[in-house]
Amino acid sequence: MRVPSIAAIHAEATRIGFVACGVATLEPSRRGEALDRWLAHGLAGTMRYLHRQAKKRKSPAGATKGARTAVVVLENYAAPADERPAPGDAFKIAAYARGTDYHMVTLARLLVLAEWLKANGAGLAHAWVDHAPIPERELAERAGLGWIGKNTMLIHPQHGSSTFIGSVFTDLDLAPSQPLGTDHCGSCTRCLDACPTQAFVEPLVLDATKCLSYLTIEYRGNPPPELAARSDGWAFGCDVCNDVCPWNIKFATPTTIEDFATRRDPDRRDARVFEQMNETEFNRRFADTGLARPGLEGMRRNVRVAVASPRLDQVP
Ligand code: B12
Ligand code: SF4
Numbered sequence: 001m002r003v004p005s006i007a008a009i010h011a012e013a014t015r016i017g018f019v020a021c022g023v024a025t026l027e028p029s030r031r032g033e034a035l036d037r038w039l040a041h042g043l044a045g046t047m048r049y050l051h052r053q054a055k056k057r058k059s060p061a062g063a064t065k066g067a068r069t070a071v072v073v074l075e076n077y078a079a080p081a082d083e084r085p086a087p088g089d090a091f092k093i094a095a096y097a098r099g100t101d102y103h104m105v106t107l108a109r110l111l112v113l114a115e116w117l118k119a120n121g122a123g124l125a126h127a128w129v130d131h132a133p134i135p136e137r138e139l140a141e142r143a144g145l146g147w148i149g150k151n152t153m154l155i156h157p158q159h160g161s162s163t164f165i166g167s168v169f170t171d172l173d174l175a176p177s178q179p180l181g182t183d184h185c186g187s188c189t190r191c192l193d194a195c196p197t198q199a200f201v202e203p204l205v206l207d208a209t210k211c212l213s214y215l216t217i218e219y220r221g222n223p224p225p226e227l228a229a230r231s232d233g234w235a236f237g238c239d240v241c242n243d244v245c246p247w248n249i250k251f252a253t254p255t256t257i258e259d260f261a262t263r264r265d266p267d268r269r270d271a272r273v274f275e276q277m278n279e280t281e282f283n284r285r286f287a288d289t290g291l292a293r294p295g296l297e298g299m300r301r302n303v304r305v306a307v308a309s310p311r312l313d314q315v316p
């Protein structure tokens with residue numbers, strides 16, 4: 001079988017626009033026990049699919065039959081300063097969801113990489129981003145793309161953690177990249193201290209049931225009042241544990257991907273924006289964004305909670 005050089009794969013990934021690229025082996029997860037403990041303690045909340053998929057998540061090779069390695073890439077979505085939440089906004093939307101849904105944008109780019117691998121010797125090249133039962137952060141760590149920080153994010157030493165992780169599983173026998181091997185968090189605890197809901201049980205362990213990202217996107221009911229009161233104006237996702245990280249403050253540069261640029265819709269200054277539309281209108285305007293996941297009713301709930309909560313970032 002013809003095998004492209006790692007340099008050629010890097011060059012193609014860069015040409016497509018990914019900011020980092022490496023090769024991961026597909027042996028079983030080293031963190032299987034951590035995952036089991038996390039699930040057993042109920043920290044996944046109502047995300048039952050994580051329980052159902054646990055066995056698969058621990059054995060990434062099974063995600064694509066016949067795959068031998070994975071080409072793992074990072075997609076930068078970091079927001080420029082003028083696209084961040086601003087004073088006067090009634091509610092906040094996390095940077096990763098301010099434009100077109102990354103499941104579409106990043107998958108489209110991964111498919112280009114998969115086609116290129118097929119044209120260069122691969123019999124199999126399957127693209128995954130977010131939805132597969134695979135431990136994406138661990139695969140990125142194996143592929144030498146960074147370390148897993150205390151906030152559980154994969155942090156790249158030059159690009160920080162405002163990145164999506166994508167992978168192409170292939171039957172190519174590629175030489176694996178060298179993992180970084182060191183954690184660069186040191187004695188820092190900024191993410192743990194800044195989390196509005198104090199959702200970290202300890203470094204590297206997130207109680208998702210307290211995380212605003214879970215409460216605004218995955219959870220279907222009304223959030224518990226004590227967490228609602230600490231929602232800090234976030235109506236979709238949350239950026240706090242990423243934004244306070246020195247590796248983002250010092251090194252990350254804004255994305256150049258047009259599809260991720262902030263849309264004017266919804267108007268974040270208008271607390272009634274979702275109250276004034278019906279389902280048809282919501283779908284017309286937001287079907288290709290992350291907001292489609294909670295849907296119109298979910299976004300109405302989220303904005304109500306966000307508007308009622310005091311802004312922790314404005315507390316002196
Ligand atoms: C479920 C899920 C969530 C849940 C739970 C998050 C969590 N931390 O587990 C919720 C809804 C809360 C969530 C939130 C967010 N998510 Co999310 N999410 C996922 C998903 C689908 C599965 C993650 C999972 O398996 N969680 C279970 C935990 C136990 O596993 P883990 O997070 O991978 O944790 C590993 C490490 O913590 C490590 N570990 C555990 N203990 C120890 C101990 C030591 C010593 C070490 C070294 C490591 C270690 O092993 C674990 C298992 O491999 C992944 C996609 C995927 N398929 O992997 C995206 C993913 C993790 N999410 C992503 C993003 C962008 C976010 C948000 C930033 C979105 C936002 N702005 O609101 C937030 C970040 C919150 C946070 N601090 O994690 C990105 C992260 C990219 C990156 N650079 O890290 C992913 C990879 C999607 C993607 N393809 O890009 N998410
Ligand atoms: S995303 Fe927000 S709520 Fe969730 S762990 Fe990070 S800081 Fe806490």
Ligand code: SF4
Nearest residue numbers: 149150185188191245
């Ligand atoms: S804020 Fe500090 S502790 Fe948290 S992930 Fe970044 S470097 Fe690590």
